[in-house]
Amino acid sequence: MAETSTHTRAKRTAKLSAGRLYQNRWMLAAGVIAVLAMHVAGYRSVPFTAMVIGALALFALVAPRTPAARRLADEAARTERSPLDRLSGEKLAAAVADPLIIFDRDGMVVHANEAAQSAFGAIPPDLPLLLKFRAPEMQSLIEAVLGGEGNGHATDYVERVPFERVYRVTGSAVGRGTGLFVLAFRDQSEARRIDRMRADFIANASHELRTPLASIAGFVETLRGPARNDPNARDQFLQIMQNQTGRMARLIDDLLSLSRLEMKPYLKPGARVDLRQTVEAVIASLAPLAAETGVVVERDFAEGPFEVHGDRDELFQVVQNLLENACKYGQSGGRVIVSMRRTVGEGEPEVEVSVRDFGPGIPAEHIPRVTERFYRVDVETSRAHKGTGLGLSIVKHILSRHNGRLSIKSELGQGSAFTVHLPLR
Structure with missing residues (x-):
């Protein structure tokens, strides 16, 4: 890097010197001719002649430049500068997607990029x-x-207006001896939200598993004690x-399904799936549940084939979860x-599969x-119907994988209507 910089400076100096000599070429030529004429006329001192020619060349190098020559030299210098030399601090700050604020040693703002202005409102210079x-903490x-006090200071900062965002802020000096400093803000809001979701998920899953386990443990203790010789209590x-072990098995199956879906969020283009056939298969598989709950399943299918690209088993699970909930x-x-x-x-053609029930409905505040x-x-009610609380979450993940x-x-x-929208491709 240093060798490249030295080579560039030497090249620039040589070009500037050649430009000066070219600018004063006529004056230099006239002087050289005059000296040579004197030499021919009888003044034959070779050292004196060489000294005069050297003096003329030196004068041509240091002579003041005319405005036109100065303009040409400035243009040449701009051309010779490297791309990094031509970059300004403002342009570099504008290229950064995160909020960036440059300030001086008096703590006054020198420049705030567009991301900082958008995140924190107006930040004028000299603020x-x-x-x-x-x-x-800021x-x-x-x-600091x-x-x-050293370099590379960092802290966490929460901006609560207009909505809460969490930033990791780092502060440091800009180069050496510039008298400028920079604050860089990295938005951590999404990472924090995911951490909270993960913690909530683990807490909820633990609670859902702990409840049936506690129930089973209590009944085991009762069967080993007071109900040991009571056949009726034992059967009950x-x-x-x-029932509780079945509930845990369903919960674990749903957790594993959700985990598999999150491990492969994108679906590769697969075989074409006949949705009519898939929905008919779901209705047939849930006929015993419909009979048990006293629900009649009615069909309202338009004419023609309904084919989409996707995974048949996953689309089967989508319709199964929705129809099971409706029943x-x-x-x-x-x-x-x-x-x-x-x-x-x-603007794009799609297939809609809707499952409509006529039950109590869902309050508007719960729908989102x-x-x-x-x-x-x-x-x-959910636990009474052996629900795990994961069925619709699985539906959402499968549809996301299918661009639905x-x-x-x-x-x-x-009642309620749950409608699946799948693109026709």
Whole structure:
């Protein structure tokens, strides 16, 4: 790097010298001719002649430049500069996607890039940085950077307006002896949100598994004690224990399904799936459940084939989860309508598969959250129907893998409609 810089400077100096000589070429030529004429006329001192010619050349090199020559030299210098030399601090800051604030040794803002202006509002030049960021952790960071206490200071900062965002802020000097410093803000909000979701997921999964385990442990203790010789109590408790182990098995199966879907979020183009055949297979498989809950499943299919690219087993699970929920939670309505049609959504042709029940419906405030893991509108009703709280979350993940989406419409006392939208490709 140093050798390249030295070579560039030498090349620039040589070109500048040649330019000076070229600029004063006529004066230099006239002087050389005059000296040679004197030499021919009788003044034959060779050292004197060489000395005069050298003096003329030196004068040509240091002579003041005319405005035109100065302009040409400036243009040549600009051309010779490297790309990094031509970059300004503002251009570099603008190229950074994260908020970036440059300030001087007095703590006054020199420049804030567009990302910083967008994140923290107007940050004009010469604004005292300590007045802009009043949080104690930011005050300490700025003072430490200005105090020259090492390099690369960092802290976490929470900006709560207009909505909460968490930043990892680093502060350091810009080069050596520039008198400038920089604050770089890295948005950690999404990472923190994912950490909270992971913690909530583990807590919810632990709670869902702990509840049936505690129930089983209690019944085992009772069977080994007071109910040891009571056949009626033993049969009753064993049935409850079987139900609880079934609940844990369903929860573990759903957790494993969700984990597999998250491990492969993108679906490779696969075989074509006949949705009509898939939905018919789901209806046939859930006929015993529909009979048990007293629900009649009605079909409303448009004419023609309904084929999409995808994974048949996953699409089967989507329709199965929706129809199973409709039979369980909408059984008071006595019927469920499964419809299928082609439509144009967001400018692209798609297939809509809708499962409509006539049960109690879902309150509007719950609809945006029903696809969250372990979210239940009514916990007791969900557990009574052997729900795990993961069915709709699995549906959402499968549809994301198929570039599809789920829409939900519900009205209290009128029932709910869950519609799957899949692109026709």
